[in-house]
Amino acid sequence: MKILVINCGSSSIKYELFQMEDEMVIAKGLVEKIGTESAIVTYQVTGKEERMETAEILDHREGLNLVLRLLMDEKEGVIKSKNEVTAVGHRVVHGGEYFSKSAIITSEVRQAIRKTIDLAPLHNPPNLLGISAAEQQLPDATHVAVFDTAFHQTMPKRSFLYPLPYVLYTRHKIRRYGFHGTSHKYVSEKAAAFVGKPLSDLKVISAHIGNGASVTAIENGISTDTSMGMTPLEGLMMGTRCGDIDPAIVPYVIAKEDLTLSEIQSMMNKHSGLLGVTGMSSDMREVTEAMEEGNEQAKLAIQMYLYKLRKTIGAYIAAMNGIDILLFTAGVGENSTYVRQEVCNNLSFFGIEIDTTQNNIRSKEVREISTPNSKVKVLVVPTNEELMIAREAKQLVDQS
Numbered sequence: 262m263k264i265l266v267i268n269c270g271s272s273s274i275k276y277e278l279f280q281m282e283d284e285m286v287i288a289k290g291l292v293e294k295i296g297t298e299s300a301i302v303t304y305q306v307t308g309k310e311e312r313m314e315t316a317e318i319l320d321h322r323e324g325l326n327l328v329l330r331l332l333m334d335e336k337e338g339v340i341k342s343k344n345e346v347t348a349v350g351h352r353v354v355h356g357g358e359y360f361s362k363s364a365i366i367t368s369e370v371r372q373a374i375r376k377t378i379d380l381a382p383l384h385n386p387p388n389l390l391g392i393s394a395a396e397q398q399l400p401d402a403t404h405v406a407v408f409d410t411a412f413h414q415t416m417p418k419r420s421f422l423y424p425l426p427y428v429l430y431t432r433h434k435i436r437r438y439g440f441h442g443t444s445h446k447y448v449s450e451k452a453a454a455f456v457g458k459p460l461s462d463l464k465v466i467s468a469h470i471g472n473g474a475s476v477t478a479i480e481n482g483i484s485t486d487t488s489m490g491m492t493p494l495e496g497l498m499m500g501t502r503c504g505d506i507d508p509a510i511v512p513y514v515i516a517k518e519d520l521t522l523s524e525i526q527s528m529m530n531k532h533s534g535l536l537g538v539t540g541m542s543s544d545m546r547e548v549t550e551a552m553e554e555g556n557e558q559a560k561l562a563i564q565m566y567l568y569k570l571r572k573t574i575g576a577y578i579a580a581m582n583g584i585d586i587l588l589f590t591a592g593v594g595e596n597s598t599y600v601r602q603e604v605c606n607n608l609s610f611f612g613i614e615i616d617t618t619q620n621n622i623r624s625k626e627v628r629e630i631s632t633p634n635s636k637v638k639v640l641v642v643p644t645n646e647e648l649m650i651a652r653e654a655k656q657l658v659d660q661s
């Protein structure tokens with residue numbers, strides 16, 4: 262069975278085609294800068310060199326057309342006809358309170374996703390575009406929506422409610438939803454398997470730190486708290502997002518800087534975080550390099566980033582009254598030995614002890630970076646949201 266996984270961002274489409282019998286990736290790639298005359302298209306068949314070209318791609322539909330043409334190309338393609346794709350798994354960022362698990366896309370499901378657009382104006386519209394483009398291109402495939410929010414639907418009210426007038430929750434569903442759930446679920450299961458204990462017996466803190474970043478407290482296999490909120494803006498300091506700030510800043514800055522609401526939204530989502538503080542880059546690699554070269558602003562940004570991350574981990578240790586596993590995942594979590602080391606150095610009170618040699622090893626495998634004496638197991642667990650989405654899609658196809 263072949264399953265295509267699609268992750269549509271506002272101006273990009275990430276795609277990955279899986280052979281589900283052995284869960285192998287057949288081909289994958291990315292269409293970036295959609296909406297421009299020079300969109301960048303990458304296409305890689307497993308085991309072969311990546312191809313890159315630029316093309317005029319004006320919308321997601323054209324982008325997806327091109328992806329399918331590449332997959333079916335006579336010379337370099339990997340499928341002969343569209344019918345070979347049994348299912349398409351779509352990443353949908355916001356499922357509101359409608360979805361606590363993945364769903365086969367029907368008109369009701371599409372309607373429910375549409376209703377959450379207000380809650381995720383940056384993410385859900387491109388997700389919906391991707392769904393309709395893919396349905397048009399692959400009308401015979403089963404289309405499945407896999408939600409970032411689903412895993413966190415187990416959070417108790419005490420963690421998901423904001424201390425605002427309760428009527429805002431009942432009337433408008435203003436609450437915390439949490440994101441990256443597909444990843445937090447995948448890596449926590451991997452971590453439990455790695456230590457050889459059932460997830461149902463463990464207290465896990467999962468730090469998914471990429472461009473977007475969130476920390477989740479997972480008790481007995483269920484998410485009980487997470488740092489992102491109603492939108493993916495809350496919580497940690499991120500690449501371009503500010504995370505938690507005093508909400509009173511918003512009207513104040515609007516007045517002082519004469520901004521519109523959408524300008525301040527864009528400022529907090531796209532021009533803050535590492536980028537905002539350094540004025541230079543949102544990329545942790547570049548900011549770390551600048552810090553090493555003596556750039557004071559880069560050093561400050563990283564200190565702020567680490568401090569917020571450490572505080573959040575500490576808060577979740579308190580919230581769960583303990584911790585068995587601390588795990589790091591996503592771009593920064595999997596690759597930055599510096600961030601892992603610095604976060605953990607200041608968590609020694611909890612019996613967290615990092616083995617510097619282990620921490621410096623680069624690998625794509627799950628690995629332990631804590632010392633044998635460490636009371637808490639600290640792991641690096643490479644995430645794989647695409648594989649998880651493919652598995653969810655397969656499961657729903659098998660059931661239907």
Ligand SMILES: Nc1ncnc2c1ncn2[C@@H]1O[C@H](COP(=O)(O)OP(=O)(O)O)[C@@H](O)[C@H]1O
Nearest residue numbers: 471472473500543544545546591592593596597
């Ligand atoms: N070796 C590295 N050291 C530090 N940061 C890294 C390294 N490799 C990747 N990153 C960071 O990972 C981030 C991207 O993470 P990723 O999970 O791919 O993001 P996305 O949210 O777009 O999926 C970038 O900030 C990048 O700088």
Ligand SMILES: CC(=O)OP(=O)(O)O
Nearest residue numbers: 440441472473474493
């Ligand atoms: C929800 C979210 O923040 O996603 P990403 O990390 O892909 O931006």
Ligand SMILES: [Mg+2]
Nearest residue numbers: 471472473591
């Ligand atoms: Mg991501």
